[in-house]
Amino acid sequence: MKHCFQLHDRLWVSAGSRMRERSCNGGGGASRNSVIVLRVVPNVLTPFMKRHQVTIIDIARQLNLSKSTVSRALTGHASVKEETRQAVLTLARALDYQRNMLAINLSSSQSKTIGIIVPEFVTSFFPVVIMGAQEIADQAGYTVLICQSNESYETEVANARAMLANRVDGVLVSLTRETRNFDHLAVFQRKAIPLVFFNRICYDIDVPKVVVDDYEGAFKATEHLIQVGKRRIAHLAGPMSLYISRKRLEGYKDALRKHNLPIIDDLIISYDLNLDRAKIYVNYLLDLPEPPDALFAVNDPTALEALKIIKAQGLSVPDQIAVVGFSNDYGSSLIEPGLTTIAQPTRDIGRVAAQLLLEQIDSETTSWKPITRVLKTELIVRGSTVKP
Amino acid sequence: MKHCFQLHDRLWVSAGSRMRERSCNGGGGASRNSVIVLRVVPNVLTPFMKRHQVTIIDIARQLNLSKSTVSRALTGHASVKEETRQAVLTLARALDYQRNMLAINLSSSQSKTIGIIVPEFVTSFFPVVIMGAQEIADQAGYTVLICQSNESYETEVANARAMLANRVDGVLVSLTRETRNFDHLAVFQRKAIPLVFFNRICYDIDVPKVVVDDYEGAFKATEHLIQVGKRRIAHLAGPMSLYISRKRLEGYKDALRKHNLPIIDDLIISYDLNLDRAKIYVNYLLDLPEPPDALFAVNDPTALEALKIIKAQGLSVPDQIAVVGFSNDYGSSLIEPGLTTIAQPTRDIGRVAAQLLLEQIDSETTSWKPITRVLKTELIVRGSTVKP
DNA sequence: CTGTTAGCGCCTTCAG
DNA sequence: CTGAAGGCGCTAACAG
Numbered sequence: 001m002k003h004c005f006q007l008h009d010r011l012w013v014s015a016g017s018r019m020r021e022r023s024c025n026g027g028g029g030a031s032r033n034s035v036i037v038l039r040v041v042p043n044v045l046t047p048f049m050k051r052h053q054v055t056i057i058d059i060a061r062q063l064n065l066s067k068s069t070v071s072r073a074l075t076g077h078a079s080v081k082e083e084t085r086q087a088v089l090t091l092a093r094a095l096d097y098q099r100n101m102l103a104i105n106l107s108s109s110q111s112k113t114i115g116i117i118v119p120e121f122v123t124s125f126f127p128v129v130i131m132g133a134q135e136i137a138d139q140a141g142y143t144v145l146i147c148q149s150n151e152s153y154e155t156e157v158a159n160a161r162a163m164l165a166n167r168v169d170g171v172l173v174s175l176t177r178e179t180r181n182f183d184h185l186a187v188f189q190r191k192a193i194p195l196v197f198f199n200r201i202c203y204d205i206d207v208p209k210v211v212v213d214d215y216e217g218a219f220k221a222t223e224h225l226i227q228v229g230k231r232r233i234a235h236l237a238g239p240m241s242l243y244i245s246r247k248r249l250e251g252y253k254d255a256l257r258k259h260n261l262p263i264i265d266d267l268i269i270s271y272d273l274n275l276d277r278a279k280i281y282v283n284y285l286l287d288l289p290e291p292p293d294a295l296f297a298v299n300d301p302t303a304l305e306a307l308k309i310i311k312a313q314g315l316s317v318p319d320q321i322a323v324v325g326f327s328n329d330y331g332s333s334l335i336e337p338g339l340t341t342i343a344q345p346t347r348d349i350g351r352v353a354a355q356l357l358l359e360q361i362d363s364e365t366t367s368w369k370p371i372t373r374v375l376k377t378e379l380i381v382r383g384s385t386v387k388p
Numbered sequence: 389m390k391h392c393f394q395l396h397d398r399l400w401v402s403a404g405s406r407m408r409e410r411s412c413n414g415g416g417g418a419s420r421n422s423v424i425v426l427r428v429v430p431n432v433l434t435p436f437m438k439r440h441q442v443t444i445i446d447i448a449r450q451l452n453l454s455k456s457t458v459s460r461a462l463t464g465h466a467s468v469k470e471e472t473r474q475a476v477l478t479l480a481r482a483l484d485y486q487r488n489m490l491a492i493n494l495s496s497s498q499s500k501t502i503g504i505i506v507p508e509f510v511t512s513f514f515p516v517v518i519m520g521a522q523e524i525a526d527q528a529g530y531t532v533l534i535c536q537s538n539e540s541y542e543t544e545v546a547n548a549r550a551m552l553a554n555r556v557d558g559v560l561v562s563l564t565r566e567t568r569n570f571d572h573l574a575v576f577q578r579k580a581i582p583l584v585f586f587n588r589i590c591y592d593i594d595v596p597k598v599v600v601d602d603y604e605g606a607f608k609a610t611e612h613l614i615q616v617g618k619r620r621i622a623h624l625a626g627p628m629s630l631y632i633s634r635k636r637l638e639g640y641k642d643a644l645r646k647h648n649l650p651i652i653d654d655l656i657i658s659y660d661l662n663l664d665r666a667k668i669y670v671n672y673l674l675d676l677p678e679p680p681d682a683l684f685a686v687n688d689p690t691a692l693e694a695l696k697i698i699k700a701q702g703l704s705v706p707d708q709i710a711v712v713g714f715s716n717d718y719g720s721s722l723i724e725p726g727l728t729t730i731a732q733p734t735r736d737i738g739r740v741a742a743q744l745l746l747e748q749i750d751s752e753t754t755s756w757k758p759i760t761r762v763l764k765t766e767l768i769v770r771g772s773t774v775k776p
Numbered sequence: 777c778t779g780t781t782a783g784c785g786c787c788t789t790c791a792g
Numbered sequence: 793c794t795g796a797a798g799g800c801g802c803t804a805a806c807a808g
Binding site: 487490493 | 784785786787788
């Protein structure tokens with residue numbers, strides 16, 4: 001109920017800087033007409049006149065009501081005479097009145113806002129996650145505050161602060177590739193502000209997490225390569241500080257073990273996800289005396305980059321070298337040959353994470369449980385591993 | 389100065405829902421020690437105890453100071469004894485005190501937030517614009533509130549409302565493909581809240597705009613096709629409600645005119661940017677008795693889609709049909725052959741738009757000028773028009 | 777049904 | 793240098 005209302009009847013009052021001002025008023029007295037009159041009134045309270053958004057007081061004065069009544073009418077309180085409610089609503093519309101969430105939030109001590117901190121949003125993965133989260137948040141009447149850390153720890157810390165300062169009711173976080181210290185996030189826990197990790201999670205903080213089964217995904221990816229006949233499978237892994245990198249590495253190794261293939265350290269490279277470096281490592285692998293006949297990359301951008309280099313070198317894909325990525329990003333169906341990859345239920349990740357967060361927001365702190373929700377992945381086979 | 393401060397010293401207080409509570413206090417009396425003590429105190433003011441974030445009052449009590457002094461110390465006011473300032477700062481840190489922007493914004497009547505409304509952010513264009521805008525906003529100490537309309541007019545209206553309700557100090561807007569009514573945006577003007585359009589602009593509202601030279605870009609694209617020998621050039625245009633679609637169409641036509649080529653109506657299709665429809669139209673074009681020998685698409689996603697279909701039909705690119713897009717999206721260098729396209733200074737669009745917005749925010753309403761900043765485009769030639 | 781009072785957390789005069 | 797008081801806009805008791 002309330003949520004619906006908030007979505008549609010939101011009014012706003014944003015205030016301004018130092019600008020001249022047009023203030024509306026109803027001249028105390030007898031004015032009870034429904035014709036709206038705007039008069040220029042000096043704002044005696046401040047030395048500099050400032051922009052003034054219409055408030056419930058403006059409405060109250062013009063209608064000769066108390067602000068409480070106006071407030072009640074606006075919030076859809078039952079105990080307001082239909083007639084006055086209409087009067088208020090009409091005038092409010094005429095004046096372009098918008099509720100001031102700043103004030104509402106301050107007095108209600110909650111912002112009806114959830115924050116999302118992502119490392120980047122240029123590849124399609126995070127935007128889609130965000131859309132999923134937004135979908136759920138919207139339904140519940142929450143606004144979403146998005147911050148991207150630009151893969152920088154510093155920025156992530158600043159973002160966390162901004163979230164705190166803006167009093168978000170909860171936060172969804174996916175770490176940057178360089179985050180190793182989690183104090184800035186532990187704060188949320190200490191302050192009992194719901195926090196949910198997704199994708200790039202951290203196990204040092206005991207809160208709900210939403211991930212895909214990275215281990216199994218990597219396992220499937222690797223096994224697929226083995227099944228198409230590959231034996232020297234390289235793995236371009238992410239930084240070991242990221243849990244998902246470790247899991248994917250494990251899956252990769254276990255798949256090799258299961259099929260009695262050796263784990264060759266030279267074919268395993270952990271890197272910081274900076275694509276410029278990826279190039280270097282791919283070239284290194286290709287130049288090996290005994291180059292790999294397949295590459296499993298920690299994510300699609302990396303795999304795509306590798307594929308480009310491999311093609312540029314004139315190697316045949318998948319014959320000489322096959323490639324598998326992880327995520328099923330936008331580009332993987334565009335490149336040629338298409339990139340075989342592990343699809344994640346991206347939008348669901350956002351949905352589930354938001355759901356978990358809202359559940360926490362709506363419940364007693366004491367009942368919070370650090371559930372980890374593991375979503376399923378799916379192998380998408382394309383030309384980079386199997387000829388059409 | 390102040391901006392830097394805001395960025396780094398932002399504190400937060402978000403408040404909670406109905407949860408048990410831990411409140412800190414300094415027991416009025418003699419406690420002036422610097423050892424921080426947290427005591428559980430019942431919150432007598434509310435029937436249900438609620439989560440309580442530490443406020444300047446908590447600090448004031450523990451230090452036996454007035455909240456004014458604490459406030460001054462925290463804001464870096466000169467007139468505070470160095471000693472007390474230190475005490476305050478230290479305790480604040482120890483308590484994890486975070487300023488409550490909600491309160492600050494309310495009393496200062498400005499939110500230090502700028503809103504950005506984009507139609508979508510799954511293709512790489514808008515995310516990059518946003519990053520550019522964020523870069524400028526950050527420098528100026530502004531937070532960015534991002535809303536995406538999902539190409540839906542309804543959602544755009546709701547987003548505009550949300551911006552108003554949250555009292556953003558200004559808004560950056562790029563329209564959805566279906567927006568034809570602009571009342572929801574005119575409100576900003578009426579309320580004297582700075583508004584800047586970018587990319588998908590609207591000329592009905594007299595505010596600053598940031599665009600690329602769509603006309604010239606389209607002209608260059610078309611002329612390029614002519615120069616590589618194409619004569620029957622089709623144009624898959626965007627909806628005519630969008631200014632940029634009209635401009636691109638114009639550029640296309642004028643290029644044909646300049647080179648004395650006929651403008652063939654059958655080869656010009658305006659569509660709603662829904663990629664599913666793009667497929668239909670591309671097929672229609674290819675099935676024409678006299679099919680085009682080139683296609684200029686209104687944007688890269690459309691061109692990419694066309695390229696896929698063309699390839700699937702086994703036509704040779706660029707010999708039988710050449711393709712040009714617009715934007716230089718992420719995917720255009722991935723697809724094979726690479727997509728020739730008109731590159732936009734995407735990040736700059738965001739930067740410039742944010743700059744324009746901040747300028748308006750910082751100036752008198754009366755001095756606002758509806759400047760239109762036109763940025764340059766660049767033709768990027770790839771395999772879709774010229775053989776490597 | 778409606779008016780009055782108080783308070784959300786902070787900053788900003790106005791007085792010491 | 794510091795304290796007291798008032799107000800930002802709104803909602804929530806508490807009286808009529």
